[in-house]
Amino acid sequence: MEITVRTMTAMGRRSREQVVRSVQLTLSRLMRVSASRSTFARQATAGGVTLRQPSYDLLRVMVELGPIRMGELAQHAHMDVGMATREAQALVEEGLVDRTPDPHDRRVTLVALTEAGRAAVTSLMEVRARHLQEALSTWSKSDLELLDQLLNKFLEDTFRTPFPSD
DSSP, rough: OOHHHHHHHHTTTTTTHHHHHHHHHHHHHHHHHOOOOOHHHHHHHHOOOOOOOOHHHHHHHHHHHEEHHHHHHHHHHHHHHHHHHHHHHHHHHSSSSEEEEETTEEEEEEEEEEHHHHHHHHHHHHHHHHHHHHHTTSHHHHHHHHHHHHHHHHHHHHEEEEETOO
C-alpha cells in the first residue's frame, strides 16, 4: 500500500473540506469496527478468553499503569466512574483483579491485575497484535512510520482542540 505520486496527485484534487470529510468517514468506520461487539467477541474467542470489551479496556489500563485508583482507572479508560466500578467489581469476582489499600493513603483502594488477569489480557493483546501485523504485512516500513507519526499527531491535536461548546 505504498503511497505513490499518482495517489498523492489524485488526493491533491480534492478540496480540504472533502479530505476532512473523508477522514471523518474513515475514522467513523474504524471506530465502529473497533467498538463492535462481534469483532471483539471473535478476538476474545481467538485468544481463549471470556472478557467483555469494557473489562478489557480496564485491564489494558492496568497493564500500562499498574495498580491504580478507581477514579484514575475510569479516566484513563474513558469511562464514567460508575461503569468502571461495576466492571472492576466483576473482574474482582472473576479473579482477574485485586483490590488493595493504597500504601500512601489507607483510605483509598487500588485495583491491580492478578496473574490470571494479566494472562487473559496478554492473550487478547497478542491476538490483536498478530491481526494488526497481518493486516499491515504488505505496507512498507516508511508507510508504517508515516502512519505512526500521523496517528500520534492526530491524537495530540484532537485532545488539544476544544469542542465549540467547551
